[in-house]
Amino acid sequence: MNAPLIPPPGIASCPIPNRVLMGPGPSDMHPRVVAALGHSAIGHLDPAFVAMMEEIKVLLRYAFQTENALTFAVSGPGSVGMETCFVNLVEPGDKVIVCRNGVFGGRMIENVQRFGGTAVVVEDTWGEPVDPRKVADALKANPDAKMVAFVHAETSTGAQSDAAALVKLAREAGCLSIVDTVTSLGGTPVLADAWGADAIYSGSQKCLSCVPGLAPVTFSERAVERVKARKQKVPSWFMDLGLVLEYWSAPGGKRTYHHTAPVNSLFALHESLVMLKEEGLEQAWARHRLHHEALKAGFDVLGLRFVVREDARLPQLNAVYIPEGVDDAAVRKQLLEKYNLEIGAGLGPLAGKVWRFGLMGHSARRENVDLCLGALADVLSGMGKAADKKTALAAASSVYATSTR
Ligand SMILES: *Cc1c(COP(=O)(O)O)cnc(C)c1O
Numbered sequence: 055m056n057a058p059l060i061p062p063p064g065i066a067s068c069p070i071p072n073r074v075l076m077g078p079g080p081s082d083m084h085p086r087v088v089a090a091l092g093h094s095a096i097g098h099l100d101p102a103f104v105a106m107m108e109e110i111k112v113l114l115r116y117a118f119q120t121e122n123a124l125t126f127a128v129s130g131p132g133s134v135g136m137e138t139c140f141v142n143l144v145e146p147g148d149k150v151i152v153c154r155n156g157v158f159g160g161r162m163i164e165n166v167q168r169f170g171g172t173a174v175v176v177e178d179t180w181g182e183p184v185d186p187r188k189v190a191d192a193l194k195a196n197p198d199a200k201m202v203a204f205v206h207a208e209t210s211t212g213a214q215s216d217a218a219a220l221v222k223l224a225r226e227a228g229c230l231s232i233v234d235t236v237t238s239l240g241g242t243p244v245l246a247d248a249w250g251a252d253a254i255y256s257g258s259q260k261c262l263s264c265v266p267g268l269a270p271v272t273f274s275e276r277a278v279e280r281v282k283a284r285k286q287k288v289p290s291w292f293m294d295l296g297l298v299l300e301y302w303s304a305p306g307g308k309r310t311y312h313h314t315a316p317v318n319s320l321f322a323l324h325e326s327l328v329m330l331k332e333e334g335l336e337q338a339w340a341r342h343r344l345h346h347e348a349l350k351a352g353f354d355v356l357g358l359r360f361v362v363r364e365d366a367r368l369p370q371l372n373a374v375y376i377p378e379g380v381d382d383a384a385v386r387k388q389l390l391e392k393y394n395l396e397i398g399a400g401l402g403p404l405a406g407k408v409w410r411f412g413l414m415g416h417s418a419r420r421e422n423v424d425l426c427l428g429a430l431a432d433v434l435s436g437m438g439k440a441a442d443k444k445t446a447l448a449a450a451s452s453v454y455a456t457s458t459r
Contacts, residue, residue, distance in 0.1 A: 073390070074417070076426055077398035078209045078371060079237070080259035080266045081414035083322075087264050090325035091318050098315040106324050107302065107315075113327035116335070117239055117262075118254060118272045120246035125272040126302045127323055128293070129316050132236040132257030135269025137165060138293045139232050139253040142281045143201060146170030150201040151192045151229070153184040155215070156208035157401050158234055166203070169289065174199060180403055181373070183366040184215040186223060193227040201230045207238035209260075210401045212373035212410065213362045214242060221249040230277055236260055239270065240330055241342045241370035241414060252277040258319070261342065261370055263415030264326040267319050326415075342369040344457050345418045349411065351449035352427035356434065356441050361408055370418065372411040373404070377439060382406050385433050393429040423450055 075082050083091075096103050107126075114125045128138050140162070144150060148171040152162045155178035166173040174196050176188045184204050193199060202224035206217045217233055224231040230252040235244045241261030246254055252274040259266035273281075273295070281288075281295055288294040292313065301312035330338055346369030350360070358374040360367060376382050382399065386409070389395040398410030411426065427450055431443035 072394060074393075074395045074422055074425060075412070076417055076422055077396045077412050078410050079257070079412060079414060081261070081263060081412055081417040082422075083265060084263045084326065084329060084416040086329060087322045087326045087416075091265055091322040093318065093321055095317050098317050099309060099311070103315075103317060103320075104304075104309060106320065110320065110324050110327065111302075113324070113331060114270050114272065117270065117327060117330060118235075118244055118246040118256075119248065119335075120272050122246065122272045122274055124278055124295070124299070124303075126270075126298075127258070127320065128255075128269040128271055128298070129267075129313060129319075130269055131259075131267055132234075132255065132269050133161070134293070135236070135255030135257065135271050136161065136234065137290070138269070138271055138295070139255050140165035140203075141169055141290045141293050142288050142295050143230060143232065143253060143277060144169040144171040145284055145286060148172070148201065149174060149196055149199045150203055150232075151176060151189065151196065151199050153178065153189060153202075153204035153215070153220070155182055155184055155213060156180050156205065156210035158205045158208060158210065158236075162203045162205070162232070162234070181211045181213055181361045182363075183213045184220060186216060186219045189220055189223050193223060193229070197227075199227070199229055201232055202227075203232040203234075205234040206244065207235065207242065207368050207371065209237045209371055209410075211361055211404065212368045212371040213366050214238070214368045215366075217251070218245070218249050221251045225250055230280060237368065237371060237414070240335075240338055241418075242339055242368060243335075246272055246274075250274075252280075258323055258326070260412075261338075261414045261418075262323070262326045262330065263417075265319050265322045267316060268323050270323075342413060342418045344453070345413045345420065345423050346370070346372065348420070348423045348450040348453040349413060349426065351453045352423070352446040355446040355449045356427070356431060361404070370412060370414045372413065373400075373408045374411070375408055376400075376406070377434070380434065380437060380439065382409070385409075385430075385437075388433045388436075389429055392433075393425065395425060395429050397426075420454060
């Protein structure tokens with residue numbers, strides 16, 4: 055017999071660095087969430103676990119501000135939440151109006167096409183919110199469209215679109231709406247019922263301060279009816295809502311095995327949602343705004359310009375232009391190596407042109423803002439740029455001084 059294949063020597067437990075996460079996600083996990091994650095696993099059909107799943111549904115309805123019965127967490131990252139919405143709602147031949155003003159709208163187009171639909175693309179410049187007038191025109195030009203899909207908070211640019219207006223247009227045209235709230239949930243208002251949205255997906259690792267790998271979703275009655283009325287089977291076994299619900303929704307109280315739920319991640323999600331409830335949604339939104347204002351005050355001193363116009367800016371995702379003559383990668387490398395601080399690079403047409411500073415969930419706190427402004431000022435000064443650290447920190451400080459929080 056041949057000797058068994060063995061890995062090379064020298065591989066041992068990994069020394070994981072402690073980082074401060076101020077990029078586009080994941081964000082810092084709260085210590086309470088980390089503690090929940092570290093508990094020993096229990097069975098995914100254990101009555102104690104099932105009771106916790108029921109609470110997660112209740113807490114997610116709070117987070118989404120909805121009474122939708124079909125509200126739960128898909129086992130998988132935000133991208134699986136996205137696919138769950140599209141694979142269940144799109145049937146071959148369906149026309150879907152998809153708004154693209156950044157990376158994630160592009161992924162929606164991919165989803166529509168891969169499931170046999172036709173995407174009618176409404177384009178807006180990266181950094182701009184989706185223009186509702188263009189969507190209205192697309193709906194007029196495509197009376198046979200069945201759905202409208204858009205990203206509420208475009209993480210690639212930091213632009214927030216007017217979800218209420220876009221969903222209203224969809225409804226008036228008799229279309230269902232699919233909304234990406236991966237970066238908005240818990241950070242800025244997501245009002246599923248007030249908007250009248252039909253399918254919304256999100257992610258655990260952005261403004262919920264939780265571990266990556268879970269995708270909260272919620273579906274309206276209209277969306278559920280659409281799925282039930284499908285002519286063809288959902289072309290995914292794992293994401294087929296009808297099958298998943300035999301585990302998450304216990305028809306007749308009898309939960310059955312579908313897949314092994316990521317129990318520890320769900321402990322963590324439960325804890326993060328309890329924390330959101332304790333803080334209160336409005337307070338969480340106000341906290342994200344406050345730290346954004348402080349960071350912005352510091353950035354103004356450092357001469358960093360925002361990509362997105364003020365009234366469409368996401369507080370939790372701050373995209374700014376890289377100053378002229380500054381080496382993008384070198385700055386990010388120094389921040390990571392010297393300060394353990396992760397920030398985000400630009401994507402697509404903004405690659406090399408912008409930095410993205412996340413203030414999401416537990417990352418949205420004063421010590422992070424101060425660390426970030428101080429570290430960035432030091433690094434820029436070290437490269438010979440004028441960057442007044444003291445004044446930048448003082449500007450942030452004065453925002454905190456005038457806040458009532
Ligand atoms: C992060 C993100 C996703 C994808 O989530 P993953 O957990 O990385 O799969 C989708 N949409 C938006 C807007 C995001 O910011």
